[in-house]
Amino acid sequence: MITHVGNVSIYVRDQQQAVEFYRDKLGFKVLRDEPMGPNARWIEVAPQGAKTHLVPFTPPGQESRIGAFSGIVFACDNIVQTCKELAERGVEFKQLAEKQPWGGMMAQFYDADHNTFVLVGS
Numbered sequence: 342m343i344t345h346v347g348n349v350s351i352y353v354r355d356q357q358q359a360v361e362f363y364r365d366k367l368g369f370k371v372l373r374d375e376p377m378g379p380n381a382r383w384i385e386v387a388p389q390g391a392k393t394h395l396v397p398f399t400p401p402g403q404e405s406r407i408g409a410f411s412g413i414v415f416a417c418d419n420i421v422q423t424c425k426e427l428a429e430r431g432v433e434f435k436q437l438a439e440k441q442p443w444g445g446m447m448a449q450f451y452d453a454d455h456n457t458f459v460l461v462g463s
Contacts, residue, residue, distance in 0.1 A: 352454070373385040416462060
């Protein structure tokens with residue numbers, strides 16, 4: 342049986358810039374960083390303790406996917422405080438935390454390649 346999602350790819354232009362964003366701005370851990378062919382690396386980043394890891398990489402021919410809505414939703418305990426801390430680290434927000442019709446709070450932010458992510462929490 343399937344137990345969880347292992348990896349999710351994030352389309353990026355520059356893998357090193359992506360590592361720096363996820364590590365330094367979001368506070369993720371770099372779990373793997375290994376050579377993968379002549380001009381690429383296999384990198385996995387994730388929040389502490391997460392089962393699902395993000396893989397910043399763009400396969401040749403998929404460059405048009407960089408800078409799009411990722412479809413990834415991150416969760417946090419205190420969304421207002423998390424947004425404040427991320428903004429202080431230089432994260433750009435598309436939408437700050439707002440109460441949603443379904444009752445929760447939601448924000449949206451960009452990574453270094455302008456991929457959009459959702460953040461939910463109370």
